[in-house]
Amino acid sequence: MIFTTKWYETVEPAGCKQRQSIVKALGLALGLLFSGHALSQNLVTNPGFENGASGWNTSGTTSAQIIESSGRSGNRLTHWSADSSYTVSTYQTITGLTPGTYRLSAYTIGGNTDDATLFASNCGNQNSQTAIPAAAWGNWTQVVLDNIQVTGSSCTIGIYTQNSDWTSIDDVNFELQSPPPGSGNDTAVEILAGKGFNYARIRLLVTPPDSYALHQDLDYVIAMAKEAKANNMNILLDIFYSNWWADPGQNWAPAEWFNQDVNTLENTVYNYTRDVLNQMAAEGVLPNMVQIGNEVNPGMLWNLGNISDNGWGNFVRFTNSGYDAVKSVSNNIPVIIHYAGVGSSATSWYASYTNNGGKMDAIGLSFYEMWHGTINDATTTISSLHSYFNVPVYMVETAAYWTSSDAGSTTSYPQTKQGQYDYLFDLTNAVKNINGFAGLFYWGATWTQSNNWLNAPDWQDDDAATRSLFDSNAQVNPAASAIVDAGGLSIRGVDISEAHYIESNGVEYLDN
Template sequence: MQRLCFALLLLPVFSIAQDGFLRGADLSYVNEMEDCGAMFSSGGEPEDPYLLFAEAGCAIVRLRLWHTPSWYDTLNAGQRYSDFEDVCRSAERAREAGMQILLDFHLSDFWADPGRQWIPAAWAPVADDLPVLQDSLYNYIYSTLTAMHERGLLPEMVQVGNETNRGILLPQAVNDAGWVLDWDRNGPLFQSGLQAVTDVEAATGQNIRTALHIAGPTNAHWLMEGFANHGVTDFDIIGLSYYWQWHMPATIGQTGSIIGSLRETYPDKEVMIFETGYPWTLDYADAASNILTTAHPDYAPLSPQAQKQWMLDLEASVRANGGSGLFYWEPAWVSTDCYTPWGQGSHKENATFFDFDGEVLDNGGMDWLGAAPTSVEEASPRERLSVQMRYLGNRTLSVEVPPGISDSLTCQIFSIDGKGVASHALQPGENQLRLAALPAGQYVALVQSGQAVCLTRLIQLP
C-alpha cells in the first residue's frame, strides 16, 4: 500500500524533552469568581486555586488582558477584571505558586475571537491612520510589559492578539459588516506589536517567547502563509485553538497531523494548543447557557474521566507531532451569583475541572495535569502525496489525485471559523466537486487520508 502524507510522526529534529512540554491553564476568571463567592476545594478542604493547579502539575498560567473593559462597570459590583491591575494580581499569584505566565493581549476592550476583533475605544479615532495606530499598539504593549517588569511580573510568553483569524484592531462597523482580512493593514500591525516585545527583551535582558494565535487547526496553514508573505515572521510560537464542538469533524489525529506539517514547514517555530476544552456533564448549575454541549462519540458519555481522556489523547497527538504545549481554557470558570453580559452564572461550569460545589472532579481534567504522558507508537515516515487543487469557478473545485493510490482519500470543506460543512470522497484522477449548496464566503478545503492531512487550501465562493 502506498503511504500518504504525514501523520503522528516522531521526528528527531522536532523532539521535545518530556519535561519541556508545557501543560497550562487559563485562570483569567479566578479573581472574579472568588470575589463573587466561589470556593475551590480538594478532598473537602478549601484550597487556593493557583496553588491547587500548581500542585496538580500546571506549569504555566495564561492570562487575558483587555485594554479598557468599561462594560464591567455596570455588572455586579462594578469591579473590572482582566484589566492591567487584575492581570498583575493574577500574575503575582501565578509567580508565588511557581508557575510561568503567558500574557494574552486581546487588543480590545471586549472578547476578541474569530468573529469579533473590535478596536479599543481609545484607538477608534485613529483606526484608519495606520502609522498612528501602529505607534499606539507598539506603545501599549511596550509600556504594559515594562510596567509588569517593574513589578517583577514580566511574562515568559506573550501572544499578540487572540484568535486573530480576521486580523486585529478592526473598527466595529467594519468587523460587523462581514468577513475581512486586510493583509496590507494586518501585517504592519502585527510587526509593530512583535517589535514592542523584542524591544522590551533588549531593555530588560529577559527572554520573552512571542506567539500568534489562530482558531481552528484547519485555518493554520493558509493564515501562516499570509503572515509569512507579509513579513510577519519574527515570532516563536504558533498557537492554535481546537475544540471538538466548534471544529468538528477535525479530529485529534488530524489536529496532530496539521501540527506535524506546521513543524515541518516552519521548523523554527514551536506549535502549541493555546485553547481546548471538553465538558464532563450536560447538567448546569445556573441560568447562563453553557457553550460546550457536544460530545465526541469516542469520548461519550460525558464524564470527568472522558474529559481527562480527551486531554491525555490530545496531548499525545500534539507531542507525537512535535508540538510543545497544551492549555485548557477556563478550567476554574465555576458558577456564582454574578453576571456576565449574557446571563447569571458561568457559561462553562459543565466543562471546568470542578464539580458544582467547587470540589476538584474525581478522575477529571485536573488529573491530566499530573498524569504521565500517554505513549504513542512512533509512526514510520510517509511519502508525500502529490495532490493538486484548483478552483475552476462556477462553484466547482478540482482535486487531482495521482493514479495508483489505494488509500481512501476525502476532501473536507471547513468554514472560515473552522467548522466542517461538507465532505467528498476522492478517486484517482480528476475529481470535480460541486459546492453549490454553500453560502458565499471563504472556505478551507482539506484533503486527507485517514487521520493524515495532505493539503489545505483557502477558496473563495461568490
C-alpha cells in the same frame, strides 16, 4: 460604638459626586469603629501631614484644604471654607499592593461633619466609604473602614468633605488585614499548580467592562501573575488589544483607539505593549511568553485590522508593532500568533500571514473537539505547521465537558468527569511526541458557580461552566491531573484569567 459600613458602585476621589448606588451593606462588625486599633505596616505616604500635603492630591475646592498645627501628633489636615458651598477631596493612590483584605483608618476631632467620608476606591471590584462623625473637641477618635477588598495592585484612599462646618483629620493608616489569594489554602491557582500545571495564561484587556467575565485590566493581571509566580508557574500573557472578547467572530479595537488612523494605531500598539511589559517587569512578573492578539483569524483591531475588509497589510503592521515592542523589552520573550482551528485552513492562514511579512516566534492554536474536529485532525495540523514554518507549535486553548454541554454541543467523548479526563489524557498522549509541539494550555479552568459572579444578561447559556476543571461545587475534577498522568509535556498550561474575580465573589475552590 459600631456602625454599618456601606459599599458603593461609584466613589470618586476627584470631586466625589453625590450620585452613589449602594450595592451591599456589610455586617455591623465590619463597620465604623471608635476604638484604638494597633495597626501593623502603614502603607500611606505622609500619613500625619508632617510634610504638609506632600504625597496627597486635592480635587474640588482646593482652597478648602488646610494644613494646621495642633494635630494628634504634629500637624493635622482640616477641610473648611467660609464659602456657602464647597466640596474637597484629599487622596492618594497606593501602588504595589498585594491582593487581599485591607483596613483604612484615620483620627478625627471636633467639627460638624454632616457630609464627610473616609473612602477607598479603584481597589478592585467594589468601592467603599463610611461617614466621619463629629467628635468632642480635645478627644481624638479613630474612624475605621474595614474589609476593603483589593484585587489588583493599587487602591485610592482619602477624605471627602462637602459643605461641612469643618473636619480635622490626622494619622491616616492603610494596612493589610488578611493574607492575599495564594497564601492561604485551596485557592484555584494553588490547586491547579498542585496538579502539575506550570504555566498560567492570563488575558489582558485595555479597558474591560467589568462584566461578561471581562475584568482583566493591567492591575488585575499583575495580581494574578504574582500569585501564579508564587506557585512556581510561568506566565503566558494573552494581549487582546480590545475592551471585549476577541475571537474569530469579533476582534474590535478599544473604543478609545477606534478613531485613530493606521499610523497612529500602529504606534499605539507599540507603546501600549511596551508599557504593559515594563510595568509587569517593575512588579517582578515579566511574562515568559506573549500572545499578540487572541484568535486573530479575521485580523484584530477592527475595523482597520479586519483582513476581509482591508487585506493583510494593516493587520500585519499591528502584529509586527506588538512583536517589536516585546523585543524592545526583552529579546528572550517568544511571541505567539494565535489561530482558532486546525486543518489546511490553519496552514494557509499562517502562509498568508508570513508571506505578507508577519513576524512570529511560535504558533498558538485553539482546538476544541466540538468545533474543530478530531484529535487526529489536530495532530496532523501540528506536524504540518512545524514542518512548514519551523517554529514551535502550542495548543494555547482546549477544553472538554465534565457534564452535559449547556449549549447542546456534541462530542465524541462522553460529557462526564471521566470523559473529560479521558479526552485530556488522550490528547496529551497524541501531541507530546510530535516534533515541534511545545505545550498545552487548558481554557476556562476556574469557571464555576457563575450565579455568584457572572454578570452576562445577554448570554443564552453558560457553556464555559460545563467545561471547567472544577465542578458546580467548585471541587476540582479528575481531569486536572490528566496532563501530568499522561506525561511527556514540559509546558503544562492553564488559563486562570477569571480566578481572582470569582474568588472575590465568595467562591471557595476545593481540592480532592
